[in-house]
Amino acid sequence: MREPDAIRGDAPVDWPVGEGGPGVERPLADGERPRPRPSDRRTDGSGTGTVQTIGFIRQRRWTTVIGTGLFVSMMAVGYYYNVTFVQLGLLDLGTTHLGLSSDAVVRLMALFAVITCAVSLVVGFTMTRQGWSAHLRTKLRVAAVVAAVQVALTFASSWIGGEAGFTAWLVAAACTMGVGIPATFGLAVDLVPVRDRGAVAGLITGVAYFLAPVASYPWTFGHLRTQVLPVMAAGAAGAVVLAFVPNRFVDVLAGQSADSGFGIGRYTAQRRHGGALTLVALAALMFGVFFIDSLGFLRLSEETVYMQGAWLSGDVSVRVFIGVVHVVGAWVAAVFYSVFDYRVLFAWAFGLFGLVHLLYTFPLRLGEPAPVLAEPMVYALAVSVYTVLNFALWADLSTPRTIARNSAVGVGLSGWTATFVSTALALAWRQAEMELDAHLRIVDSIAVVLFLLVIAALYFKPALGGRAGREVS
């Protein structure tokens, strides 16, 4: 007797296959389970050896494991420094300690952004042209010097006495950051297995963004400086020793990028023409994400009612909640990055930003601002999703030769240009006395339009995945 739930099967394939597929109908006998397919064992942590670093731990490949850990700690500390001391501490330094107007400080931060962008592009392209991009020790040395200079600058920041000194300090800091972007992001092709890029990006994002809301409170220059300085000093000292003292550890790590499992990014596996266009398109999309985030948050951060109930809440449980949501968002994004095409993460980021700005504007139409935890929750999810993407994507579009240039374009150009443009626009709108509701609605509209674009791209070209990518060369 034929089983009522007979399954369509495809001769060499497994159960079940789409009904429109080329398979032959075949009932699955009782007691028979579908056979696993290659993707089942190598994707999302459900099978054996799925996060490859865990396999390396089992194999006691400690150099590789420590190398990955080194990358995670460097990037997490660097990112924490950026989102707390640079973005929040310097604002407090300018307004509270130096007595500058909020607009003046924001203008200086825009200058900081544009210098960072320019320097990162120059350095990134130079590193690629000179071949330094493929040399681990060179990148490590540059990163170590950058870290040491940043420690010195952070230490010296408490002696800044006026606007001229503040401007000079910002220019110097922007230069170090611009140099640091291609060097540090470039380490991914040497230290992080391609298959673990999503997981590693999620770990970096989770650590940095859990600590940011929980530990950075209050957002004062002195507190943030005291907090980051010892950690950065220790990290910089370690990086200098590692980079400049000859050692076998770095020599072993330097050879890893020769393995395609490290050096050939997920979207560069199949070499095709048109890669530069892909890089530009993705940088433009990432610009959109950074722009929406920055433009919205610049305005929200001026609203005490929103900030005091969330990121600046005196209630530690609220800040821990936001930190935990960041961790959950980073974990989800890491899994999504591993199992889906990067466009799915773009879609989620734009969709979440659209949703959260709609959430913020909704109570404004019903009356007055009414902060609820759902707003920072969705905001935290959106930020975590695109941060994971930003940490993983550029390496996956690159080879060791192109990673410095692609990181400069992806992170430097899209991220810091977006910061510059959004800051200028926010200032213009402030001078035009645009209301909160109108400001947020425009941001919301941009997010929704980009969300629709990505959804359309996903619909018409549904499968990129890890199968068919293009080298950006």
Next chain:
Amino acid sequence: MTPVRALRALALLALLAAVVPLGGCDDGIARGAVVFDGEHAIVRGETLEGDLVVLAGRAEIHEGALVRGSVWVLGGACVVSGAVEGDVTGLAGRLTLGDDSRVGGDLVLGGSDAEVAEGAQVEGETTETLSQVSGDGASTGPRLRTGLQAALVLGVVALIVSVWWGVPLARVGVAAVRHPVASLATGVMAGLTGLVVVVLVGFTLVLLPVAVLMGLGGLVAVALGWAGLAAYVAAGVATPWLPRPLVTGLLAAAVLVVVTLLALVPLAGGALALLAAAWGLGAALLTRVGSREFRPAVIADVGQAERGDEGQAERGDEGQADDAPPAGKA
């Protein structure tokens, strides 16, 4: 691109674009009030034009006050001592109808912790759609009874689905078992954002039925995920004497019983039950409610090139992909 595909794309874009004007209205979409924080009261002599929706916080309709619409309690607490011209619906949270309260329409108790005084007047019908569940978690009996009833329903539905829609159910089960982390992550993300979207849609008042439908859709997706899981296990244990649909139904019911018992465990029980729900939801979504098989991306291993199995692995998966364009066209 086929015409059908183009039409589907246009319909999708039209649906999504419809959200834009929703975010751009200058005035409220409907009249009424939504309570999501703090304490609010409509005092004697006051009239609220439109519906009152309580999502969180506390709302009181004092004696002598009037609501010229319906009252929806989706969370928080609502105390009605005055008059409501429309229906009063309690879906969650706590609803109290005082002695002097008057309801012009129906009273629907669908899961809220309700207290109806003897003197309360309800001109329409009083309906209890679900067993009342105490909000303080003290009454495990009713919760267990509700869980068992739901398990019975799920078991029967899973049996029927297994008979008539075995393939979609199998796809969901494969996704749940072989890709639990992807299923869980998808479910967590969809659950968190879906909940916010449902509440947001509920805010509009006119779309409240849509919000309810969306919530029900989410529950159905969770149930489908669990039924799929049962179907996967059933495929391994069924015999000619114990047909697979029957085993699927029994196991699906067992899954819900286990989740119900899990939810009764203090502290972590509720969170674990939510994770189980997210797992089922994610498996259902990854397979687009069972309409297609979930195939994650394939990423090269370290050392794979040296072993010479890279191309094999790539071809092995790509050759089977029903939704992947030929290499180079993507």
